[in-house]
Amino acid sequence: MLEPVMFTGGVYKHDLVMELVEDLGGYVLQKNVTQSEVILLLLVPKEDMEALKALISELRGELVRAPLAGTEVAVVTPTLAIHHLPHTACDIAEYLRRNGAKSNMIGLARGVGRETAQINEYESMLIDEHDAVVFIFGNFVECIRKKEALYRNINIPVVVTGGPEISKEELPYAFEYVPSVGRITHRAKKATELGTLDNIIESVGRALDRTRTEISKDPLTTSPPRVMDAVREQVPEVEYSFSPLPIALNLNGVRVKLPYEKYKDAVRAVKFDEGVTLGEIATIRPSKMKDYILVRILPMSETGFVF
Amino acid sequence: MDPMEVFKVEIAGEEFGAKKYREIIMDILQDLGLIRSIGRLYVFVDVKKPVFAVYGLLRTGIPPLLVRDVADVAQAQGGFQIKVNDEEHMADLLKVLWEKYGRERVEQPSRDVVVVATDASPSDLPVADLEAEFRQDLTDALLRVAPEGFRNRRNEMTDKSFFFIAAEDTLKPELIFEVKEKIRSMENA
Numbered sequence: 001m002l003e004p005v006m007f008t009g010g011v012y013k014h015d016l017v018m019e020l021v022e023d024l025g026g027y028v029l030q031k032n033v034t035q036s037e038v039i040l041l042l043l044v045p046k047e048d049m050e051a052l053k054a055l056i057s058e059l060r061g062e063l064v065r066a067p068l069a070g071t072e073v074a075v076v077t078p079t080l081a082i083h084h085l086p087h088t089a090c091d092i093a094e095y096l097r098r099n100g101a102k103s104n105m106i107g108l109a110r111g112v113g114r115e116t117a118q119i120n121e122y123e124s125m126l127i128d129e130h131d132a133v134v135f136i137f138g139n140f141v142e143c144i145r146k147k148e149a150l151y152r153n154i155n156i157p158v159v160v161t162g163g164p165e166i167s168k169e170e171l172p173y174a175f176e177y178v179p180s181v182g183r184i185t186h187r188a189k190k191a192t193e194l195g196t197l198d199n200i201i202e203s204v205g206r207a208l209d210r211t212r213t214e215i216s217k218d219p220l221t222t223s224p225p226r227v228m229d230a231v232r233e234q235v236p237e238v239e240y241s242f243s244p245l246p247i248a249l250n251l252n253g254v255r256v257k258l259p260y261e262k263y264k265d266a267v268r269a270v271k272f273d274e275g276v277t278l279g280e281i282a283t284i285r286p287s288k289m290k291d292y293i294l295v296r297i298l299p300m301s302e303t304g305f306v307f
Numbered sequence: 308m309d310p311m312e313v314f315k316v317e318i319a320g321e322e323f324g325a326k327k328y329r330e331i332i333m334d335i336l337q338d339l340g341l342i343r344s345i346g347r348l349y350v351f352v353d354v355k356k357p358v359f360a361v362y363g364l365l366r367t368g369i370p371p372l373l374v375r376d377v378a379d380v381a382q383a384q385g386g387f388q389i390k391v392n393d394e395e396h397m398a399d400l401l402k403v404l405w406e407k408y409g410r411e412r413v414e415q416p417s418r419d420v421v422v423v424a425t426d427a428s429p430s431d432l433p434v435a436d437l438e439a440e441f442r443q444d445l446t447d448a449l450l451r452v453a454p455e456g457f458r459n460r461r462n463e464m465t466d467k468s469f470f471f472i473a474a475e476d477t478l479k480p481e482l483i484f485e486v487k488e489k490i491r492s493m494e495n496a
Contacts, residue, residue, distance in 0.1 A: 078455065142320070
């Protein structure tokens with residue numbers, strides 16, 4: 001069982017941490033260097049956690065659990081105008097990031113208005129590529145009810161946030177509803193506001209757990225971090241991608257940030273030690289995000305084996 | 308504590324929304340530094356229609372900013388010397404002087420000093436029309452406050468008051484009349 005954790009510490013000797021994680025059979029999901037500090041998102045086998053903790057305390061670093069690591073969460077606002085950004089949307093996205101998720105902000109083209117709000121097919125398909133989504137709505141009960149149309153056709157769990165208290169029964173298409181967010185024109189700084197952000201994280205965590213449980217009923221042929229490692233090794237061009245996270249992890253696959261047409265065959269041909277190629281155990285198709293490559297690992301029921 | 312004398316928000320059936328909109332309006336007016344110039348404010352929203360309206364009484368009488376307000380004017384050889392105290396107004400001041408005297412008669416020997424070749428003192432020239440700036444800021448604030456989808460807008464401004472209405476559907480005269488009536492009843496309540 002791999003445990004998602006986040007290491008924060010100095011750049012000096014942080015490679016020892018990365019080496020240890022790889023030796024233990026874990027994965028380094030993301031590495032962010034900010035001047036003299038480094039943040040690593042790691043997946044580490046639970047039983048070896050003590051070894052890592054010992055090394056990190058020696059390096060005077062910090063290790064915290066990052067429950068959302070290895071997932072991608074969309075934060076959707078009705079538009080990208082001043083009415084919705086920056087405060088609420090950025091606070092939520094940043095909080096998700098701090099808990100290990102990769103958060104993407106999406107502003108709808110025509111999401112505004114009570115009567116006129118709409119979402120198009122491209123937008124909902126883009127949102128569907130994530131593991132969970134947070135929809136940020138405003139302060140009026142009537143509008144939040146009405147805007148259900150925006151997420152009715154989304155296939156991933158939808159966490160809806162808004163100002164007023166609304167019972168869950170009134171929003172049947174939402175996974176959960178988190179109140180007391182709404183339209184805010186200042187940064188979240190009061191204890192109650194931070195508590196609300198925690199509620200959103202918890203709700204997203206529950207949504208992801210549900211997806212994990214669903215996946216475990218028909219497990220994936222291999223785990224996404226393993227695919228990530230193999231792609232990184234065998235398609236070295238990915239390291240030259242300008243994205244801060246060249247391979248983004250989802251619960252059921254990865255997104256490789258290379259042009260689809262040029263690299264789809266290279267990704268398809270990635271070979272595992274067991275002798276199978278990635279093309280045999282996963283679907284490889286163009287992502288809705290730019291011209292990236294979307295890899296979706298097939299479940300055991302389709303390939304007949306798990307490794 | 309509200310610095311305004313009266314600040315009423317009426318949103319039928321949306322108590323939480325009314326409370327929040329109060330905060331939003333306060334935040335935005337404070338951000339733009341307008342709060343002291345508004346005496347009374349009435350906000351009326353009907354989410355079912357949907358329509359959003361604001362009516363406010365202004366604390367007017369902001370005099371235009373004159374040269375002597377922002378600078379020390381002294382007679383000098385061949386004209387007047389203007390020493391600017393607040394550099395923020397330098398650009399406006401130069402623009403006004405250039406317009407009035409022409410570029411060849413305005414000289415700027417140092418960063419905060421301007422010399423104008425003229426016989427009459429320029430100290431009573433207006434540098435900036437604060438009233439117009441205030442109106443611009445106020446319109447900006449109203450656009451920010453109104454919910455975003457409300458694309459049909461109308462803004463009536465007089466010396467003493469302003470009335471702003473925004474809706475998703477076309478603004479019909481009946482609707483405007485009805486909302487004005489509502490606000491009048493809020494005023495008299």
